[in-house]
Amino acid sequence: MSKAFEFCLPTRAQKVPAGRDWLHEIKYDGYRIRVERDGSRVRLITRSGHDWTKRFPWIVEAALQNRQKQFTIDGEAVVLGVDGISDFNALHSGRHNEEVQLYAFDILAGDGDDYRALPLTMRKSNLARLLARRPEGIFAAPFEQGEIGPDLFRKACEFKLEGLVSKRLDRPYRAGPSRDWIKVKNRKHVAFDRVKESF
Known part of the structure; x- marks a missing residue:
């Protein structure tokens, strides 16, 4: 994928x-991540092409709990402080990998359809639908x-x-x-x- x-x-x-x-x-302030789900398989891919699936389990779990079985979303992996602001030092330290969530801002594909040719407004609508009943771990960017x-x-x-x-x-x-x-x-x-x- x-x-x-x-x-x-x-x-x-x-x-x-x-x-x-x-x-x-x-x-x-985080790491750019693409989340790819295909059935029971989820992959987290970085900008440089590294597979970080094992690094951020909360994002993987949230992707697997979504009712939609196939999608690709683009976002930023972040650790949020108590003030709700992303804490890059906490993220970079690697000591908080269990707390890392995805701030999702785009959707590239869903249920076998490629959304990349759609205007951003329509992709945002599709992303909002995907994450409407989201579990913790992935949230839609305001x-x-x-x-x-x-x-x-x-x-x-x-x-x-x-x-x-x-x-x-x-x-x-x-x-x-x-x-x-x-x-x-x-x-x-x-x-x-x-x-x-x-x-």
Whole structure:
């Protein structure tokens, strides 16, 4: 299954788009993961193609408990602190793997249908249906739509969150770098320094 799907990657930018054709999601500080379920088999695949199925059992269990037997979803594996904010240090330490959940923000396929050609609004609806009676372990990413983006980014920075990912409502899911997904980071967040140090 993993060869059939590749991640859509956001383009980094300095400014959040303000148009009505965008939706905006809080950027959680975690590991990008694709969850692939086919019957009784679940795989967690990272951006670099590693299989982390054994690493995050709560996500696997939540996927298996879903009433739908076949789906592929895209999201961020996170450890949430008591304040509800993702804690990258706790995640990275490996000491909290049992607590890692998936913040799901897209669905690529379900029940044998490939959703990637659908506009984002329709994929979001399919994802919401998939996770409507979700058990703990996988939760749907909240989002805001339209011109609220810049104001939402200011609030995200006030709450010391990592930033925002803004996505065009009407576009399909395409593999590789995409200008339909725009990532703007909070320059005061610790993740910003992590990225700078990695260059």
